[in-house]
Amino acid sequence: METRSVLFADDGDIPNSRFPLIVYPRAVDPSDGAAAVAFETLFARNGWGNSWRNGIFPFHHYHSNAHEVLGIAAGSAEVRFGGENGETVAVEAGDAVLIPAGVGHKRLSASPDLLVVGAYPASQHADLMREGAEDTDGIRRRIAGVVLPENDPVGGPTGPTATLWV
Incomplete structure (x- = not known):
C-alpha cells in the first residue's frame, strides 16, 4: 500500500501531534460511483465508525479527543x-x-x-477545536491521552499505523 506521511510540530496555536498524518492515494476505486459506500465499508471493517458524509471546514480546526480519517468519495480539494x-x-x-x-x-x-x-476509532467522538483556543495545557493533555486505534482505518492491523504510530 502506497502512503505518504507528514509530521507537524506544535506551532504554539495548533498543537499537532507526535504521530504523522498519513495520506493514502487511491485507497478505494472511485470509478464506479460508489466510493462513499466503499469508504464507509472499509472504515467499519477496520473498527472505525461514527461516520459522516459532508465536506471539510474552511477554517483551521483540530480534534483534541479523537483521531479522524477522511475518505474523499467525490471531487477534489486542497487542504492545509x-x-x-x-x-x-x-x-x-x-x-x-x-x-x-x-x-x-x-x-x-x-x-x-x-x-x-x-x-x-471505536468509542471516539470528535470535539471541534479552533485556532486560538483557550486552556492550551489542558488541550495538549487531552491530545496526549487519546488512545491509539486498534487498526489502521485503511490497512487494518498491518496498515501504516502499526509502524508509524508507535
Missing part, C-alpha cells in the same frame, strides 16, 4: 494540514487521509462536487 505554516495537500476522489488528534486541517479550495466520508 498542520496550521498556517503547515503543508497543503491536494486530494481527489479515492484518496484517504488519517489525521492524528491535534493536527490542524482547513479546506483551502474544493471542487463543487466534493464529498468526504469521515470516521473515528
